[in-house]
Amino acid sequence: MPSVPKPDQATANHALRLMLRERSIMSALVAFHRGTGDVFRLSLPGFSPIIVASPDANRFVLVTAKDNFAWRTEGDPVAQLLGHGMLVEDGAVHDDARALANPLLHKRAIGGYLATMSALTDRAIAGWADEAVLDMAVEMRRITLNIVMKTLFEVDFAPEIARLWNPLLRLLRFISPGWWMVLPGIPQPGVARARALFDEYLYRIIRARREMPQGEDLLGVLVRTPGLRDEQVRDQVMTMIVAGHDTIAALLSWAVYVLSQRQDIQAQARDEVRAVLGDAAPDMAALGKLTYLGCVVDETLRLYPPAHLGNRRVVEPTNFNGYAFEAGERLGYSIYLSHRHPEFWDAPEDFKPERFLESHEAFSFVPFGGGERTCIGMNYALYEAKVVLARLLQKVDLLPVPGAVRQSMMVTLQPKARGGGAFVRVQCR
Helix, strand or coil, X not given: CCCCCXXXXXXXXXXXXXXXXXXXXXXXXXXXXXHHCCEEECCECCECCEEECCHHHHHHHHHHCHHHEECCCCCCHHHHHHCCCHHHCCHHHXXXXXXXXXXXXXXXXXXXXXXXXXXXXXXXXXXXXXXXXXXXXXXHHHHHHHHHHHHHHCCCCHXXXXXXXXXXXXXXXXXXXXXXXXCCCCCCCXXXXXXXXXXHHHHHHHHHXXXXXXXXXXXXXXXHCCCCCHHHHHHHXXXXXXXXXXXXXXXXXXXXXXXXXXXXXXXXXXXXXXXHXXXXXXXXXXXXXXXXXXXXXXXXXXXXXXXXXXXEEECCCEEECCXXXXXXXXXXXXXXXXXXXXXXXXXXXXXXXXXXXXXXXXXXXXXXXXXXXXXXXXXXXXXXXXXXXXXXXXXXXXEECCCCCEEEXXXXXXXXXXXXXXXXXXXXX
């Protein structure tokens, strides 16, 4: 059986030139994929994961051979930070945690969150000055943090957000791809203090809820679950904070930036929002009628998937397309590359929302994974994104700001520009 191929020297040189020119690792991955194929191995000192990128590969990892792969890798920063949160667990531990959270993320529950999502978005917009140039990576993170804390944990995070902002960003950098992949155990200055500050806050809200264990929110459910210690509740809460705000913040940052750059798309989306909503805040029925806005969200997820790489560990030897994957190896299914695969997407680098008015190849579009472990927060994220974007389109015009924006591989795929993330000028209505 042949070895998993590595990019040849010509492909590697081309990838390096692209990466230096565009200042993005994602450009290098595209070059590796185009030059080597749907299965290839990265070759770094001490770190040589296999990357797969195609609808068939996604189906294989997520469904067909899912039991041959594990999510958890002991010692990885994400496992250190999230502890035994559902995102980094396998088997019954994951299933039990998912069963607790699932009712709070079902469509029926999400309908009860919409007013809060609108109100917190409105509160943020009210603080924007007319003609202000804003970093939407910051603004969308602030909105999504406040939303996840209020809807899932019934906590007003606004009084704490300034104090805990930098510690949270430090923790997100800690679990992002970095030198730890090739230099395990590399010192991580500031992480211990950031974690201590954030954990102090988490344990404080957990203790407060144990004293008054009312409420049908997720925190109330967790503290009332027999046998769950504070440490276990903390792990689930931390997981939902990270996964429930960072992914949606990245999606919204890119969506708002694209809308500012593409006035034609912004105008069409605004016309639809006006026709469906007028000035009213959206409810579930109205959100279902925002078809074109949904296409904008999907196209943003296609080109800029927040979860750009699905990370797995091979636990049972298996093979795919004639290549052997040995136990212990790291395997990544590249959502980013699948979403830009030229065999399955017409003009894959172009932003064309209307493409989602038609069907596409199964497993070619997997922004939330697939199979039994499809992201539990998928519906929550999609509804929140439409609420926030609808309120923005009702209240402000989004105008472009000069300057290049590149793709930065953090925990999620983030926009990155000189001095910040994604700058947009807002004109208040």
